[in-house]
Amino acid sequence: MVVRTLPQYPIKKGEPAYKIWIFEPGWKGELPLITNPRQLAEQKRPALLPGHRLCAGCAAPIIVKLASLAFRGPTIVVSATGCIEVATTIFPYTSWAIPWIHNAFENSAATASGIESAIKALKKTGRLPYDHVDVVVFAGDGGTYDIGIQALSGAAERGHDFLYILYDNEAYMNTGIQRSGGTPKFAWTTTSPVGSVIPGKMEHKKPIADIMVAHRIPYVATTTPAHWIDLMKKVRKGIEVNGPAFIHALSPCDRGWRHAENLAIEISRRAVDTCYFPLWEWTPEKGYMLTDRSLSIARNPKLKQPIEKFLELQGRFRHLLKPENRHLLKELQEYVDAMWEDLLNRATNAPK
Amino acid sequence: MVEERLRGWRELPLGAVTYRLSTDYKTGDWRALKPVVNLNKCVKCMLCWIYCPDMAVIWDGEKIVINYDYCKGCGICAQECPVKAIDMVPEYEER
Ligand SMILES: Cc1ncc(C[n+]2csc(CCOP(=O)(O)OP(=O)(O)O)c2C)c(N)n1
Numbered sequence: 001m002v003v004r005t006l007p008q009y010p011i012k013k014g015e016p017a018y019k020i021w022i023f024e025p026g027w028k029g030e031l032p033l034i035t036n037p038r039q040l041a042e043q044k045r046p047a048l049l050p051g052h053r054l055c056a057g058c059a060a061p062i063i064v065k066l067a068s069l070a071f072r073g074p075t076i077v078v079s080a081t082g083c084i085e086v087a088t089t090i091f092p093y094t095s096w097a098i099p100w101i102h103n104a105f106e107n108s109a110a111t112a113s114g115i116e117s118a119i120k121a122l123k124k125t126g127r128l129p130y131d132h133v134d135v136v137v138f139a140g141d142g143g144t145y146d147i148g149i150q151a152l153s154g155a156a157e158r159g160h161d162f163l164y165i166l167y168d169n170e171a172y173m174n175t176g177i178q179r180s181g182g183t184p185k186f187a188w189t190t191t192s193p194v195g196s197v198i199p200g201k202m203e204h205k206k207p208i209a210d211i212m213v214a215h216r217i218p219y220v221a222t223t224t225p226a227h228w229i230d231l232m233k234k235v236r237k238g239i240e241v242n243g244p245a246f247i248h249a250l251s252p253c254d255r256g257w258r259h260a261e262n263l264a265i266e267i268s269r270r271a272v273d274t275c276y277f278p279l280w281e282w283t284p285e286k287g288y289m290l291t292d293r294s295l296s297i298a299r300n301p302k303l304k305q306p307i308e309k310f311l312e313l314q315g316r317f318r319h320l321l322k323p324e325n326r327h328l329l330k331e332l333q334e335y336v337d338a339m340w341e342d343l344l345n346r347a348t349n350a351p352k
Numbered sequence: 353m354v355e356e357r358l359r360g361w362r363e364l365p366l367g368a369v370t371y372r373l374s375t376d377y378k379t380g381d382w383r384a385l386k387p388v389v390n391l392n393k394c395v396k397c398m399l400c401w402i403y404c405p406d407m408a409v410i411w412d413g414e415k416i417v418i419n420y421d422y423c424k425g426c427g428i429c430a431q432e433c434p435v436k437a438i439d440m441v442p443e444y445e446e447r
Pocket residue numbers: 081082083084104105106139140141142143144169171172173174175180
């Protein structure tokens with residue numbers, strides 16, 4: 001038997017640096033949602049441990065880390081095959097400080113449905129030693145937009161109580177940067193190469209979060225790791241609602257987006273500032289509501305940046321900034337503007 | 353000398369069950385640039401703690417400490433520090 005011990009680093013005040021989450025049977029209550037940074041750093045520990053092998057500067061672990069800081073108690077995580085899964089559980093190691101299960105590329109929502117049903121059955125027969133056990137999925141864009149969508153749509157229709165977090169790095173990254181239904185138009189990938197025949201991917205990104213809104217589940221939201229308070233609040237809401245919740249988190253990938261290692265947060269920020277990736281949440285009661293920076297932009301349109309600000313940091317869009325491709329850039333800008341206008345019309349809290 | 357015997361199936365770990373913590377796997381040797389915190393400049397805003405993808409920023413209750421066992425040297429902490437209190441310095445001298 002291997003002893004699982006955590007390395008100790010001296011801490012003068014607060015929790016040890018790294019922690020396995022243990023909830024004794026009979027544990028009651030709710031972990032508080034803390035958004036004060038100092039209190040967070042003293043009182044909370046992420047459910048993701050270091051030593052994972054996601055690339056240096058990858059945004060995906062930041063999303064997992066921030067999401068876990070918003071968990072409310074005992075939680076089971078499900079991961080579809082993808083960067084997060086392959087890099088956090090390289091045999092015999094695991095980076096998860098909480099129960100975690102891997103399933104195939106396509107069925108994380110089905111696995112989560114099964115777990116949630118089992119939890120319900122245990123509770124009904126008095127064999128669950130907790131008030132609630134939450135189920136959270138982390139799946140990539142390939143595992144969500146493409147191969148996983150029928151499992152997700154089915155689980156949403158059946159109304160299972162779980163939170164599905166899509167970390168969207170806009171391509172099949174761990175298998176070598178192939179285009180997906182989440183890859184934006186004109187992005188370079190290895191299966192939509194930029195050359196004299198095509199200028200990168202030919203199709204627009206599928207509106208996955210709006211597809212989930214169409215299911216009329218209790219909660220749908222978009223977020224990025226740069227907007228960390230927004231992300232944490234949305235994760236907590238998604239966990240608290242009864243029924244399926246879906247969060248679409250943009251996840252810059254330095255390998256696939258061809259950007260510098262230190263820019264994942266800056267690029268997430270610019271994705272929102274340019275309205276390429278607006279922040280919003282949707283509930284059946286209130287409809288679309290803009291949040292955080294996107295609400296500020298709606299109130300003060302001068303804050304909206306041109307799309308170049310988002311593209312210029314990424315090699316996958318380098319060709320769009322060449323003079324001969326000005327028409328492509330214009331087309332992309334018009335598309336972003338039209339999508340933003342459309343969202344402004346739908347958002348119940350946008351100034352009219 | 354005792355010859356090493358191949359392990360039988362009973363002695364092999366259970367398939368598909370990850371049984372060791374990744375904290376046993378040090379990713380610090382991935383690093384080419386090393387973040388160094390200037391504690392005189394640091395305003396203890398915790399943004400580096402919040403954004404570090406590798407849980408390599410430790411708040412010890414009084415100050416920020418970088419855990420070089422795991423830090424991969426991505427530089428996000430230095431990029432996001434609002435007062436530029438973190439410098440990225442080369443890990444090895446150029447030869
Ligand atoms: C049915 C099936 N087809 C193909 C694969 C190979 N495969 C594993 S992960 C992956 C791509 C994952 O892409 P995404 O979901 O976007 O996650 P990322 O790697 O980008 O994080 C593929 C094609 C598989 N595991 N199962």
